[in-house]
Amino acid sequence: MSNFINGLLRLRRGPWEMLATIIIAVGVFMLMQPFVIWAFTYSFITTLVGTVMFIIVSHFPE
Amino acid sequence: MSDRTIDRVAAATPPPVARKIRGLSDRAIAWIFVAPTIFLLLAINIFPLIWTIRLSFTNYRANRLTREPEFIGLRNYERILTDSDIWLNMQATAHFLFWTIFFQVLIGFTLAWLINKKFKGNDLWTTIIVLPMMLSPAVVGNFWKFLYQPQIGLFNYIVSFFTGKDPSSFEMLGQVNLAPWSIVIVDTWMWTPFVMLICLAGLRSIPDYIYEAAEIDRASKLRQFFTITIPMVLPFLMLAVLFRGIENFKMFDLVVQLTGGGPGSVTELTSINLKREAFEKWRTGYASAYAIILFVTVFGLASIYVKALNKVKER
Numbered sequence: 444m445s446n447f448i449n450g451l452l453r454l455r456r457g458p459w460e461m462l463a464t465i466i467i468a469v470g471v472f473m474l475m476q477p478f479v480i481w482a483f484t485y486s487f488i489t490t491l492v493g494t495v496m497f498i499i500v501s502h503f504p505e
Numbered sequence: 506m507s508d509r510t511i512d513r514v515a516a517a518t519p520p521p522v523a524r525k526i527r528g529l530s531d532r533a534i535a536w537i538f539v540a541p542t543i544f545l546l547l548a549i550n551i552f553p554l555i556w557t558i559r560l561s562f563t564n565y566r567a568n569r570l571t572r573e574p575e576f577i578g579l580r581n582y583e584r585i586l587t588d589s590d591i592w593l594n595m596q597a598t599a600h601f602l603f604w605t606i607f608f609q610v611l612i613g614f615t616l617a618w619l620i621n622k623k624f625k626g627n628d629l630w631t632t633i634i635v636l637p638m639m640l641s642p643a644v645v646g647n648f649w650k651f652l653y654q655p656q657i658g659l660f661n662y663i664v665s666f667f668t669g670k671d672p673s674s675f676e677m678l679g680q681v682n683l684a685p686w687s688i689v690i691v692d693t694w695m696w697t698p699f700v701m702l703i704c705l706a707g708l709r710s711i712p713d714y715i716y717e718a719a720e721i722d723r724a725s726k727l728r729q730f731f732t733i734t735i736p737m738v739l740p741f742l743m744l745a746v747l748f749r750g751i752e753n754f755k756m757f758d759l760v761v762q763l764t765g766g767g768p769g770s771v772t773e774l775t776s777i778n779l780k781r782e783a784f785e786k787w788r789t790g791y792a793s794a795y796a797i798i799l800f801v802t803v804f805g806l807a808s809i810y811v812k813a814l815n816k817v818k819e820r
Contacts, residue, residue: 460812467805474802475599483595484586487798494805501808 459500466493561794568787581794613700646762707741
């Protein structure tokens with residue numbers, strides 16, 4: 444866990460890509476879940492943030 | 506004679522054209538070759554994408570060409586993301602996605618594990634199993650429609666043989682509770698071989714010496730399966746899940762052929778709903794916003810897919 448946080452602080456690609464992947468997965472889940480409509484409403488912005496983040500952080504150093 | 510690319514191209518070109526080519530640098534020649542592809546990519550992919558983004562902020566209707574589209578900001582996105590009917594379509598898509606992937610992984614992995622054992626007729630069985638994957642979705646949709654016929658369909662007769670129910674007492678494509686399962690069954694039948702092939706590649710990439718070392722350590726077959734086979738096939742399985750997830754999220758042809766989105770809208774997946782909004786209701790601006798939402802979702806999933814693919818490559 445501390446490695447992950449260190450990686451985030453030092454702007455390393457691995458942990459940031461992991462974070463972006465989690466945000467995308469959460470966004471997709473929010474889009475398709477059958478429980479609450481507010482999650483569906485905010486799903487698009489979550490997925491968009493995750494996707495843009497993924498594009499940016501994939502240019503970070505290893 | 507010089508070995509420059511430009512000279513080799515010039516040597517293979519008629520003299521008048523060659524004289525012109527000799528005046529160009531290697532970089533310029535490279536651009537000449539790449540330019541048609543870049544142009545096509547821009548014209549067919551990038552321009553429509555940018556145009557769709559632009560339209561998604563307007564109330565444009567493609568069937569009213571004389572009316573000037575008005576800029577309405579994020580209203581289309583707001584409407585879509587608060588519409589409970591679209592939320593239900595998303596849930597229908599989620600049901601389809603979850604169960605198709607679940608069955609495809611389960612059956613695909615089991616088949617791959619069995620095919621990986623060396624036995625007589627191994628290649629023949631592999632060919633027979635991958636046949637459904639090679640058929641056109643339109644053809645598959647049509648013949649499964651016949652198989653699901655309550656009066657003459659083979660599927661109903663097989664179910665009645667095992668359950669004792671009257672074959673005409675249920676209608677796979679016409680009943681609200683059965684229709685979502687009917688499309689899951691067909692997609693599983695068609696695409697399980699694909700998952701099987703990916704799992705088979707994963708299983709064949711495991712070196713024998715790992716199992717031999719485990720045998721020496723007296724690890725049981727079950728232990729070998731859970732500590733060697735599953736972890737080493739997992740990246741391949743991830744790849745199959747993501748690929749099928751992306752493909753099934755965009756599923757259109759098979760479901761249109763089978764149920765057309767019905768009965769009611771229980772099998773109306775997002776892509777079918779999108780087509781209705783765009784080409785039946787002609788709400789082009791609204792449909793563009795809808796398409797952008799689906800595009801961002803698929804793009805996000807594809808990013809994860811590429812990452813998983815790179816991980817597999819690193820192995």
